[in-house]
Amino acid sequence: MVSTDAIRTAVGILGNGIALALFLSPLPTFVKICKKRSVEDFSAVPYVATLLNCMMWLVYGLPAVHPHSTLVLTINGSGLAIELAYVLLFLVYARSGKQRARVAAMLAAEAAFVVAVALLVLTTLRTHERRSMVVGVLCVVFGTMMYAAPLSVMKLVIQTKSVEYMPLTLSLASFFNGLCWTAYALIRFDLYITIPNALGVIFAVAQLLLYAVYYKSTQRQIADRKRKAAEAEMAEVVVVKAAAAAVDTNDDKPGGGAAQ
Secondary structure, three states, X not given: OOOHHHHHXXXXXXXXXXXXXXXXOOHHHHHHHHHHOOOOOOOOXXXXXXXXXXXXXXXXXXXXXXXXOHHHHHHHHHHHHHHHHXXXXXXXXXXXXXXXXXXXXXXXXXXXXXXXXXXXXXXXXXXXXXXHHHHHHXXXXXXXXXXXXXXXXXXXXXXXXXXXXXXXXXXXXXXXXXXXXXXXXXXXXOHHHHHHHHHHHHHHHHHHHHHHHHHXXXXXXXXXXXXXXXXXXXXXXXXXXXXXXXXXXXXXXXXXXXXX
């Protein structure tokens, strides 16, 4: 008979794979950003929040804080590297110096905060239970923030009736990631993992519902933009041709053309 621990480990490994897909899901967005050399209206908040979440879970998974948390360490270490790369791309392709300074300030504040928490917990608390409790509560807070970060994007979706800047891959990956880690936490109950991931499922469902509601209007808006761009380009071609025809006509007139 398969033991509970074996099932939990299997679910955790699956969770690692899904979480890795979650971290990598914004890749098409960042390819687009790199090609256009601009972050446009994409928000850095979800990536900065996810980075902080990964750093806090790394502290939680340390053997000195919460032993036997190898799966927590592996996936959040990978997530840290990936999310840091995303945030650095935001710094490179920010639309303005003000936007770049804001993202840099958030990044510096997060790093300082996590280092301070780790040092305080490891030097002032003597037992694994107390260390796990303090860091676990913080992980609940920041894990919830990570899943709630797209709320700002959801507000933009409702205002513009467009899901163009709320990637479907990110919403789907968030849903399956939250679902898997909630199951992992419930098999051998871990309150600190359960709360943020259960909330993550709820937030992801809300995003998917918005996507279903505004998908058609998004396609119409994109088609309208392309049509207007094509019309503008055609009008420009017509003006250029008209100007060229006028020059040719002037050259054909007696005395026209360059002086001899």
